[in-house]
Amino acid sequence: MGDPYQEKRQLMVNRHLKKRGIRDALLLEAFLRVPRHEFVPADLWEQAYADGPLPIGHGQTISQPYMVAVMTSLAELKPEHRVLEIGTGSGYQAAILAEIVSAVYTVERIPEIAERARQTLQRLGYANIHFGVADGTLGWTEAAPFDAIVVTAGAPEIPAPFLDQLALGGLVVVPIEAGHSQVLYRVKRTVRGFDKERGERCTFVPLIGKHGWERDPRTR
Numbered sequence: 329m330g331d332p333y334q335e336k337r338q339l340m341v342n343r344h345l346k347k348r349g350i351r352d353a354l355l356l357e358a359f360l361r362v363p364r365h366e367f368v369p370a371d372l373w374e375q376a377y378a379d380g381p382l383p384i385g386h387g388q389t390i391s392q393p394y395m396v397a398v399m400t401s402l403a404e405l406k407p408e409h410r411v412l413e414i415g416t417g418s419g420y421q422a423a424i425l426a427e428i429v430s431a432v433y434t435v436e437r438i439p440e441i442a443e444r445a446r447q448t449l450q451r452l453g454y455a456n457i458h459f460g461v462a463d464g465t466l467g468w469t470e471a472a473p474f475d476a477i478v479v480t481a482g483a484p485e486i487p488a489p490f491l492d493q494l495a496l497g498g499l500v501v502v503p504i505e506a507g508h509s510q511v512l513y514r515v516k517r518t519v520r521g522f523d524k525e526r527g528e529r530c531t532f533v534p535l536i537g538k539h540g541w542e543r544d545p546r547t548r
């Protein structure tokens with residue numbers, strides 16, 4: 329069966345990803361395969377391949393495709409990797425990860441959002457994604473260590489459990505609060521400790537939990 333959105337996806341990859349410097353072939357192929365429209369409400373399908381975030385209910389959003397690509401390339405994934413994602417949201421980032429690596433563990437704190445993502449990803453046939461409904465700032469102890477941890481909500485600082493649950497050589501990619509928006513950080517676990525790099529500015533919904541914000545700072 330033909331996918332009427334295939335052409336739009338190709339345009340999204342060319343305009344929003346390739347043109348802005350995303351080169352990794354495995355990653356670009358993943359963006360061509362994952363039907364982003366299936367991760368948003370039906371009335372937003374026509375906007376699904378523009379380069380912006382979209383609302384998915386409960387005050388949460390599916391991230392902008394370019395930002396999903398940036399985070400995924402910063403994680404330097406290999407097919408044999410096991411990856412933890414914090415903030416399942418629509419499930420789109422989890423699908424992109426699952427196209428590239430062998431196992432994805434994804435955690436969401438809002439049960440209704442987690443359930444919808446689980447249904448979408450199951451319908452699309454992803455068998456290598458494990459779902460957790462919990463405070464993701466605690467990580468996922470039972471499944472640790474991870475080769476990469478991708479955090480798709482903004483934290484006040486890097487939650488310590490993420491560093492503890494990182495394999496040697498593993499990377500955490502996390503947006504950290506910096507004034508009115510956030511800055512993407514990448515932390516690598518080495519034999520000597522942790523190397524921290526600062527990346528580009530970004531805007532994510534808040535990471536709420538024990539090692540995150542106490543409550544949604546947007547409603548303060």
Ligand code: SAH
Nearest residue numbers: 390415417418421436437464480535536537
């Ligand atoms: N990765 C998502 C984007 C998610 S938006 C996608 O591809 O669509 C961020 C999500 O993080 C929201 O759904 C929010 O509910 C969730 N979140 C916020 N704090 C969290 C926490 N402590 N643990 C797990 N999920 C959290």
